[in-house]
Amino acid sequence: MLYPRIIPCLDVRDGRVVKGVRFANLRDAGDPVTCAAAYRDQGADELVLLDVSATPEGRGNALEVVRAVRAVLNIPLTVGGGVGTVDSAVALLDAGADKVALNSAAVADPSLLSKLSRRFGAQCIVLALDAARSEAGPPWEVVTHSGKRRTGKDAEAWARRAAELGAGEILLTSFDRDGTGLGYDLELIQAIANSVRVPIVASGGAKDSRHLAAALEAGASAVLAASILHDGETTVAQLKSKLSLAGVEVRP
Amino acid sequence: MKNEINKAGSPLEVLVVSTGTANTASVLSAFARLGAKARLSDEPSAIRDADYVVLPGVGDFGAASMRLEQSRMREPLVDRIAEGRSTLAICLGMQLLCDNSEESPGVKGLGVVPAAIGSFSEPLRVPHMGWNRVDVEDPGVLESGCAYFANGYRLASRPPSWSAATTSYGGTFVSAIERGAVLACQFHPELSGAWGEGLLSRWLERGRGQA
Numbered sequence: 001m002l003y004p005r006i007i008p009c010l011d012v013r014d015g016r017v018v019k020g021v022r023f024a025n026l027r028d029a030g031d032p033v034t035c036a037a038a039y040r041d042q043g044a045d046e047l048v049l050l051d052v053s054a055t056p057e058g059r060g061n062a063l064e065v066v067r068a069v070r071a072v073l074n075i076p077l078t079v080g081g082g083v084g085t086v087d088s089a090v091a092l093l094d095a096g097a098d099k100v101a102l103n104s105a106a107v108a109d110p111s112l113l114s115k116l117s118r119r120f121g122a123q124c125i126v127l128a129l130d131a132a133r134s135e136a137g138p139p140w141e142v143v144t145h146s147g148k149r150r151t152g153k154d155a156e157a158w159a160r161r162a163a164e165l166g167a168g169e170i171l172l173t174s175f176d177r178d179g180t181g182l183g184y185d186l187e188l189i190q191a192i193a194n195s196v197r198v199p200i201v202a203s204g205g206a207k208d209s210r211h212l213a214a215a216l217e218a219g220a221s222a223v224l225a226a227s228i229l230h231d232g233e234t235t236v237a238q239l240k241s242k243l244s245l246a247g248v249e250v251r252p
Numbered sequence: 253m254k255n256e257i258n259k260a261g262s263p264l265e266v267l268v269v270s271t272g273t274a275n276t277a278s279v280l281s282a283f284a285r286l287g288a289k290a291r292l293s294d295e296p297s298a299i300r301d302a303d304y305v306v307l308p309g310v311g312d313f314g315a316a317s318m319r320l321e322q323s324r325m326r327e328p329l330v331d332r333i334a335e336g337r338s339t340l341a342i343c344l345g346m347q348l349l350c351d352n353s354e355e356s357p358g359v360k361g362l363g364v365v366p367a368a369i370g371s372f373s374e375p376l377r378v379p380h381m382g383w384n385r386v387d388v389e390d391p392g393v394l395e396s397g398c399a400y401f402a403n404g405y406r407l408a409s410r411p412p413s414w415s416a417a418t419t420s421y422g423g424t425f426v427s428a429i430e431r432g433a434v435l436a437c438q439f440h441p442e443l444s445g446a447w448g449e450g451l452l453s454r455w456l457e458r459g460r461g462q463a
Binding site: 001002003004005040045046067070071072073074075076077093094095096097098099118119120121122123124168169197198199221222251252 | 275277278281282284285310311312315344375376377378379380381382383384385398400401402403404420421440442443444445446448449
């Protein structure tokens with residue numbers, strides 16, 4: 001069987017992990033390589049590295065981080081954040097990313113998805129889709145630029161279009177739930193999972209293993225977890241054993 | 253590192269075929285962790301002579317096949333596989349060993365494995381992405397375990413004269429084949445944790461006799 005993936009996400013700015021990762025037993029919890037190795041050892045099925053640098057210098061550091069993380073990581077690595085051109089995606093793949101995630105740039109220029117997909121294959125290209133419930137119009141609209149811009153674009157239609165253009169996976173973040181600990185937006189997961197054939201990685205709002213199980217039940221193939229892991233509340237291994245007790249088969 | 257095979261002497265040299273489309277950094281770093289020296293090349297003579305050759309794979313069947321043709325890498329690859337010399341084909345690399353693929357109708361693969369690559373049937377999610385069981389009845393270099401996959405197409409049944417590992421997604425498909433020192437995996441050993449590292453080091457060990 002294809003096991004559901006538990007994916008920790010590291011936010012990296014200027015070469016350092018931000019959002020305060022707190023591992024009990026790490027000397028330097030700001031070092032991306034140390035954090036990546038810790039998650040690898042906990043049994044993470046994949047790692048997402050999100051570059052939240054705001055400057056070109058910071059982005060240069062991100063390539064170094066990808067190279068260093070790649071050297072120690074024997075599981076898949078997805079890199080996103082500020083991937084704006086074909087060249088920047090190629091640089092990340094060359095540095096050691098297995099997949100690149102595109103967000104705002106793909107909304108601005110959807111042909112980026114097809115160009116990259118033709119060259120590297122769909123399994124290499126992830127659409128990072130940030131969606132928020134909207135007041136009027138479609139049930140969920142696409143938001144970009146870390147939630148600062150509401151586009152009015154129908155999230156379900158955008159997911160379908162992106163998959164047609166060659167995105168091989170959708171990293172779906174609920175803007176409403178992100179950071180709340182209230183659980184994933186299950187209706188959003190269901191709606192997007194029903195709109196496309198590519199796998200969905202659910203993100204935004206997880207607090208405990210029941211939230212993870214609910215997202216998988218709603219149609220996600222993988223779940224992203226950030227704050228619950230960084231805060232040291234739990235580990236990937238603990239989440240997996242709880243899921244397993246609840247009847248969700250995970251990779252041993 | 254427990255899977256490191258090169259405890260003494262000069263490091264084993266592994267040549268990774270540059271197909272232009274694949275992201276090869278993961279493959280290079282996996283061999284580096286095992287203590288081997290891996291480098292990229294698209295030189296036909298180097299591919300002919302190397303002790304170990306890896307045909308990696310991310311990308312499009314048609315584009316990769318064309319690239320092998322244009323860089324005259326096709327013949328040295330076909331020869332070394334026919335001779336049973338240490339060769340590892342990964343993901344699209346495994347598919348390229350076959351006759352053709354539904355992904356790129358009309359494009360010829362290397363044809364060293366007499367089979368055609370097909371697509372998964374509806375209504376499965378595609379690509380087949382993530383970790384899945386690999387089952388081996390008769391362990392050689394291949395052993396049973398859990399591997400990371402990222403594939404939209406697959407080999408449906410075991411080709412004659414190859415031993416095979418199988419994986420279940422919808423139905424059963426062939427997730428790896430092996431013959432002598434030639435190993436082809438639909439999954440990514442370089443991304444399959446300690447189990448994948450074990451597989452890579454057994455493949456290196458297997459080739460030691462002939463290298």
